Amino acid sequence: MNKFLLSRRFLFVAFLLAAVQRLPAPLHELPDAPTPTPVPKTKPAQTPKAKPTPPQVSASPQLTPPLQKAGRFAGTWSGTMNGDGQSYPCTVIVDPTEKKASATGPIFGNEGGAIRISGDTISWTWMLDSWSMTLNADSTAHVVKCCMGTIHNGTVKKIK
DSSP states (O other), X not given: OOHHHHHHHHHHHHHHHHHSOOOOOOOOXXXXXXXXXXXXXXXXXXXXXXXXXXXXXXXXXXXXXXXOOTTSSOEEEEEEEEXXXXXXXXXXXXXXXXXXXXXXETTTEEEEXXXXXXXXXXXXXXXXXXXXXXXXXXXXXEEEEEETTEEEEEEEEEOO
């Protein structure tokens, strides 16, 4: 055979070997882990129950933290507001569930809405007006009405 034909066959075989895809590596299975044997549960030794002793009377009274009263805002509040250079009466009514409130006065009529509670303050919105009422320590509340840059404020006291 001539060298040209032999070198051509050699190149063809080399091309075929280069083009053949390699097989993936063989899989190695991990040996099964032994199943843990369950540990039998043992009952703890029963200790005799102590007889209840009568309550001891202490010389000093126990102090309990004051509970926050539910419905702190609920009810009718009445007072006076100031704004636009004048003073006028205002009544705020908060429903028993403390979900809605409304404020009534001669300057603005009746403005109510759903309230949001944050600490000692409730707030609600009616149209463009925003209202807030913050409880004071002396059983009164500070009321603020904001409307288009105008602020009216005053103090109301719970009457019902």
